[in-house]
Amino acid sequence: MSSATACAQPNIALVKYWGKRDEKLILPATGSLSMTLDSFTTTTSVHVGEDADSFTLNGSPASLAATQRTTGFLELVRELAGDDRPAAVVSTNEAPTGAGLASSASGFAALALAASAAYGLDLDQPALSRLARRGSGSACRSIVPGFAVWHAGTDDASSYAEPVPAPDLRLVIVTIDGHQKAVSSRDAMRLTRDTSPFYDGWVSSTREVLDEMVIACRAGDVARIGELTELHALRMHAVIASSRPPVRYLAPASVSVLDTAEALRASGVQAWATADAGPNVCLLTTPGDADEVAAAVGGLGGVRVVAPGPGARLVSPELGAQPVP
Ligand code: ADP
Ligand code: DP6
Ligand code: CO
Numbered sequence: 001m002s003s004a005t006a007c008a009q010p011n012i013a014l015v016k017y018w019g020k021r022d023e024k025l026i027l028p029a030t031g032s033l034s035m036t037l038d039s040f041t042t043t044t045s046v047h048v049g050e051d052a053d054s055f056t057l058n059g060s061p062a063s064l065a066a067t068q069r070t071t072g073f074l075e076l077v078r079e080l081a082g083d084d085r086p087a088a089v090v091s092t093n094e095a096p097t098g099a100g101l102a103s104s105a106s107g108f109a110a111l112a113l114a115a116s117a118a119y120g121l122d123l124d125q126p127a128l129s130r131l132a133r134r135g136s137g138s139a140c141r142s143i144v145p146g147f148a149v150w151h152a153g154t155d156d157a158s159s160y161a162e163p164v165p166a167p168d169l170r171l172v173i174v175t176i177d178g179h180q181k182a183v184s185s186r187d188a189m190r191l192t193r194d195t196s197p198f199y200d201g202w203v204s205s206t207r208e209v210l211d212e213m214v215i216a217c218r219a220g221d222v223a224r225i226g227e228l229t230e231l232h233a234l235r236m237h238a239v240i241a242s243s244r245p246p247v248r249y250l251a252p253a254s255v256s257v258l259d260t261a262e263a264l265r266a267s268g269v270q271a272w273a274t275a276d277a278g279p280n281v282c283l284l285t286t287p288g289d290a291d292e293v294a295a296a297v298g299g300l301g302g303v304r305v306v307a308p309g310p311g312a313r314l315v316s317p318e319l320g321a322q323p324v325p
Helices: 064-081 103-118 125-135 185-195 199-219 222-241 252-266 290-296
Strands: 002-008 011-015 020-022 032-036 042-048 054-057 087-093 147-150 161-163 170-175 272-275 281-285 302-306 313-316 320-323
Touching (some): 002 103, 032 199, 054 064, 064 103, 064 125, 103 313, 185 199, 222 281, 252 272, 290 302
Parallel strands (some): 054 087
Antiparallel strands (some): 032 147, 170 281
């Protein structure tokens, strides 16, 4: 039997991915840009050579839907490796699962690396990013350390994430509700594309924001990065809410965090809000302002200050962390 264990962290998008142009290959409608976190680790072990596939998440057998998603992903790895043996997947998430804190990103980044190693594949960073993308689009960015751009690409081979230079930033994560969201990112994304009258505008404006964001990141322009981040998050929640039936991920307490960001800025503190598909809000700030921002949102939820972190890496008791070449 061959086994491998990998760790990966979630990433929070500053320019969001919301909409696919190919559901099977998970090719996005546009590119996106994110920060991979140094916290909320997912650790995943894959043991090849079992009697049947299985998926244990946070100590218990996972739901049927999550197990089928993992098994479907293992099928891709088995095809690449030319090895049809079943595997046991055992994973733990430090972030809440399915709550808009990118568990699918850390989950499939760690699974892509652990499964490819356990089945004997030796993939470089772009190839691993492409593989992780097939599990969950956002996962392709968690292969990469720090700030990453996911190129929309034109086909499977050209759609992967790579590092982008950016200033040192912090995210203050405000966990308002750790429960699983009622509508998964995948389902809500499809609904938005199929029913929102604003979807085309969302796609074309995202391309423009991404171009501006890459320029701002390269220039180290923190205020511009922050403004674009908040603008783009609010546009995403607006287009999601314009679906039929509507989907609304932000809760009253999420809006209070948005208000706090505005008040902080008015008093000269750098803080801009973003939220993925869930009620939990992240405030983008500088290392110098992070403590003040964290103190300001202390009463609104669980608060954690996170920095840019490493990409997915193999771990083993004997060897310690092994970064992807
Ligand atoms: P999130 O906001 O947490 O990314 P999503 O709706 O995108 O929420 O994805 C949640 C799904 O991702 C879970 O229902 C499960 O199918 C999958 N997932 C989460 N964590 C893991 C993991 N560690 N390993 C494999 N799949 C995972
Ligand atoms: C709001 O990557 O979870 O977090 O590709 O269907 O698995 P699937 O969706 P997922 O969507 C992430 C949406 C988002 C924005 C982002 O991370 O860019
Ligand atoms: Co997700």
